[in-house]
Amino acid sequence: MxxxxxxxxxxxxxxxxxxxxxxxxxxxHTMAAAARAQDGRIVTAxxxxxxxxxxxxxxVLVGAAAAQGAYELDTIVAVGDRDRGxxxxxxxxxxxxxxxxxxxxxxxxxxxxxxxVLITDLLPESYVWADHQLEAEPTALLSTG
Numbered sequence: 001m002x003x004x005x006x007x008x009x010x011x012x013x014x015x016x017x018x019x020x021x022x023x024x025x026x027x028x029h030t031m032a033a034a035a036r037a038q039d040g041r042i043v044t045a046x047x048x049x050x051x052x053x054x055x056x057x058x059x060v061l062v063g064a065a066a067a068q069g070a071y072e073l074d075t076i077v078a079v080g081d082r083d084r085g086x087x088x089x090x091x092x093x094x095x096x097x098x099x100x101x102x103x104x105x106x107x108x109x110x111x112x113x114x115x116x117v118l119i120t121d122l123l124p125e126s127y128v129w130a131d132h133q134l135e136a137e138p139t140a141l142l143s144t145g
């Protein structure tokens with residue numbers, strides 16, 4: 001695994017933290033996510049906890065971004081409510097994010113160890129479901145942002 005040092009988008013962390021602080025209430029919404037689209041816009045979302053496995057904030061964000069016409073995401077971060085800070089994506093989210101955005105950058109770590117890594121660094125040696133689309137849409141899936 002070749003992890004490169006990348007700049008941390010602190011504005012994105014602040015956006016997610018603000019949503020976690022102001023919109024996460026009770027047990028149904030405990031995580032917030034923020035992503036920067038390729039065009040610079042920031043999209044935010046919260047999780048929708050449910051005992052059947054409701055979607056994480058990162059997955060809600062994928063749909064919210066699409067609903068706003070932001071189909072290409074550059075960087076994503078999740079933040080927990082009650083000042084828990086940056087929280088790395090779970091395994092399911094890692095796979096979905098890789099499938100939708102193979103060049104996505106993800107902010108992970110805590111305190112002075114916050115860093116930005118590629119989604120492929122979080123899920124090495126993985127199958128990319130989006131591979132089937134490479135022949136039809138090579139520029140959309142191969143852009144590195």
